[in-house]
Amino acid sequence: MLVLSRKKNESIIINDDIIITVVEIRGDKVRLGIQAPASVSVHRREVYEAIHGHAPQIAPAKTENCAKPAEQS
Secondary structure, eight states: OOOOOOOTTOEEEETTTEEEEEEEEETTEEEEEEEOOTTSOOOOHHHHHHHHSSOOOOOOOOOTTOOOOOOOO
């Protein structure tokens, strides 16, 4: 799992066409805004599991095109 830190109003981009933005942070809750093509379904995990009866199947990460981690000094 890739873990990223973002502040309010900061975003991440997935596959050039999905943008996830931190809209609000209140206590231990985060509100996310998601811009995605209409062909992409977006569900909270518990809703996905209720619809499909199982957790999503996560594909293994491909690492051949990933940059090496930055060295810490």
